[in-house]
Amino acid sequence: MLIYTPYVYLIGWTKLNRWYYGCSYACGNKIANPNQLWTTYFTSSKIVKNFRKKYGEPDIIEIRKTFETAIQAQLWEARVIYRMKMVSDEKFLNQRDMSGHFHNKGGYKHSETSIKNYKKSFDEERRIALSEWAIKHNNEMSSESRKKAGINSSKTKKENREKYIGSNNHCYGIARTPEHKKNISVGTKKAMSNPALSEHLSKKAKERCTLEWRKNKSENNKLKVCCVRCRTVMGKSSIGRHRLGKKCIPVFMSDIPF
Numbered sequence: 648m649l650i651y652t653p654y655v656y657l658i659g660w661t662k663l664n665r666w667y668y669g670c671s672y673a674c675g676n677k678i679a680n681p682n683q684l685w686t687t688y689f690t691s692s693k694i695v696k697n698f699r700k701k702y703g704e705p706d707i708i709e710i711r712k713t714f715e716t717a718i719q720a721q722l723w724e725a726r727v728i729y730r731m732k733m734v735s736d737e738k739f740l741n742q743r744d745m746s747g748h749f750h751n752k753g754g755y756k757h758s759e760t761s762i763k764n765y766k767k768s769f770d771e772e773r774r775i776a777l778s779e780w781a782i783k784h785n786n787e788m789s790s791e792s793r794k795k796a797g798i799n800s801s802k803t804k805k806e807n808r809e810k811y812i813g814s815n816n817h818c819y820g821i822a823r824t825p826e827h828k829k830n831i832s833v834g835t836k837k838a839m840s841n842p843a844l845s846e847h848l849s850k851k852a853k854e855r856c857t858l859e860w861r862k863n864k865s866e867n868n869k870l871k872v873c874c875v876r877c878r879t880v881m882g883k884s885s886i887g888r889h890r891l892g893k894k895c896i897p898v899f900m901s902d903i904p905f
Contacts, residue, residue, distance in 0.1 A: 650680065651678055651679060651680070652679060652680050652681055652713050652714075653670070653671065653672040653679045653713070653714045653715075653716065653717050653719065653720035654670070654671055654679065654681050654684075654710055654711075654712065654713045654714065654720060655668070655669065655670045655671075655710075655711045655712050655714075655720055655723055655724050655727070656668075656669055656670075656671065656681075656684055656708070656709060656710050656711055657669075657707065657708075657709045657711050658685075658690070658695070658705040658707060658708050658709075659705055659706070659707035660698075660702060660703075660705050660706065660707075661706055661707060662706075663702060664738055665698065665702075665738060665739075665740060666707075666738055666739050666740065667690065667692065667694075667695050667705075667739065667740040667741060668711075668724065668727060668728060668731075668733060668739065668741055669690050669691075669692065669695075669724070669741075670720050670721060670723070670724035671683075671684070671688060671720070672717035672720045672721060679717075679720075681710045681713060684708060684710065685704075685708050692740070694740050694742060695740055698740060728741055778872045778873055781873035781874070782871070782872070782873040782880065864884060867882060867883045867884035868882040868883070868884055868885075869882070870882065870883040871883070872886050874886065874889060874895060877895050879895070
């Protein structure tokens, strides 16, 4: 009897310098077990399937790590793919990370259904539904589940901030050199000499001085939304800037019912 053991793995074709990093966490009829890798389980990737047909079997097949739960395996896979930027690296066959980013490296055509679903992802109704679901799911999670999923509490976030305050900060005690200050000054003056930029900044500054803008800003900050990637709850006006930041690391997306 096979024991349910989610795991992450690496396969590769050394002569071609092509690699694929994956995760197996299925249960039910197809139970996850390291003993099945490349005996009965050959990944679920269509890219790998086509690559095998063209170039043969990989010469590197490794179990990188095993886990107790599917969530732990998914988290590990997501972080490795995200931090090593595999989806944008030509050496890796991975074309999607768990944040939803997709990189077409050539030879792949989207189906009509795929294009339709992609356009649907920009619908305002779907964004609101995802945010409401994430907030509800986030509130229902137990403290143990939150810990396993890597969702930090306010206490943990405060502790992390304190690690880099004062002498613990890597920039503590480092003064800018005269040359550095000069470069900043030259760059700022060069940028501000652009009439289009000056006009844009002036326009934005005038907008922020109006009572209507400040009122809308206050109302947006009161509205709380939840990032569907990393489950961080924040003000509505901060979500756009948050998604562009490096701290928005995906947790896991497989259980989102959309």
